[in-house]
Every structure is written in C-alpha cells, then in structure tokens.
Amino acid sequence: MTVFLAGCFNRVHKAHLRTLRLARALGDRLVVVLAHDAHNHKPDAVSAPVRRRRMLALGAADKVVVGEAGSFAASLLRERPDILALGYDQRLPDAATEAAVRKLGIRVVALPWSPGKEEHHACQYIF
Numbered sequence: 001m002t003v004f005l006a007g008c009f010n011r012v013h014k015a016h017l018r019t020l021r022l023a024r025a026l027g028d029r030l031v032v033v034l035a036h037d038a039h040n041h042k043p044d045a046v047s048a049p050v051r052r053r054r055m056l057a058l059g060a061a062d063k064v065v066v067g068e069a070g071s072f073a074a075s076l077l078r079e080r081p082d083i084l085a086l087g088y089d090q091r092l093p094d095a096a097t098e099a100a101v102r103k104l105g106i107r108v109v110a111l112p113w114s115p116g117k118e119e120h121h122a123c124q125y126i127f
Contacts, residue, residue, distance in 0.1 A: 001027035004081035004106075006067060007090075008035045009055060010046045020060040022111050023085040031079050032061040036069045073100040080104060088113040 005023040009016060009032070024030045032055055037048050046054075048066040055064045068074035073096040076084065084106050092098050092108070101108060 001082040002029045002031060002079070003027040003083045003085050004031050004033060004076065004079055005061075005085045006033040006035065006072070006075070007087065008040050008042055008045070009051055010040070010042055010044045012054065012058065017058075017060070019087060019111055020058075024060065026083050026085060026109060029063075030061045031063045031065065031081060033065055033067045033075050033079070036067045038069045039067070071096060073097045076100045076104065076106065081106060084108045086110050 003023050003026045005020065007016075020030070020032070034048055034051050034055065037045075040046075040048070052064050052066060055061060063079075065075070065079070068078075072093050076097065077100050081104075084101065086092075086108060088111060090110075092101065100106075
C-alpha cells in the first residue's frame with residue numbers, strides 16, 4: 001500500500017520525524033509531497049528544490065516530489081495512493097481534493113499530534 005503525506009517541511013524537527021515514521025508504518029511505500037513554493041507562505045520558507053534534497057537525504061520516504069502549483073488534488077491523481085495521511089492539524093483543502101479522494105477510493109488517516117515543535121525557541125531542528 002502506498003501512503004501519501006504532504007507538507008511544507010521547511011525546517012524538519014523531531015515532530016516531523018515522528019510524523020514521517022507514523023505515516024510510513026501505515027503502508028509499504030511512503031510518498032512525501034512537498035508544498036509547491038506558491039503555497040509555502042511560512043516565515044521560514046525554504047525553496048522546494050532545497051526541501052526536496054533535504055527530505056531525500058533523510059531517507060524517510062521512498063519518493064519525494066514537489067506538489068502541483070494549482071491543486072492538491074492533481075498530486076493525488078498523479079500519485080494515486082491508497083492512504084492519505086494527514087497531520088493532526090491538516091484537513092482536506094478543497095472540494096476537488098475531496099472528489100479525488102472519493103474517485104480513487106483513498107483512505108484518509110489523521111495522524112496523532114507529536115510533541116517537538118510547540119516551544120519554537122527550544123526546538124531542535126534536524127535541518
């Protein structure tokens with residue numbers, strides 16, 4: 001089973017690593033889809049090529065791709081996962097994504113909260 005996990009992953013910390021491990025445990029293959037730069041509006045934003053290289057270096061995923069600029073649903077339709085793993089604070093972003101989930105019969109799993117980022121000043125970043 002292929003698991004799909006998406007996020008910005010600008011600066012990876014311990015909570016991200018736990019989330020990646022939880023997602024991987026849901027199936028045989030983990031695909032990490034990094035938010036396209038057009039959707040990465042965080043103050044610590046890092047360019048998609050740099051985030052992709054860093055994620056690949058971690059070895060946590062079988063495949064790391066950058067998402068589509070216009071649609072989360074397009075990434076789902078391209079990768080065709082069996083499971084969509086959402087972080088504890090994530091939701092399906094729009095009706096097109098909900099339609100893609102239904103069309104492909106994707107099981108959506110909400111991952112539990114993982115400690116490790118809440119106290120930003122005390123956060124130990126991996127990169």
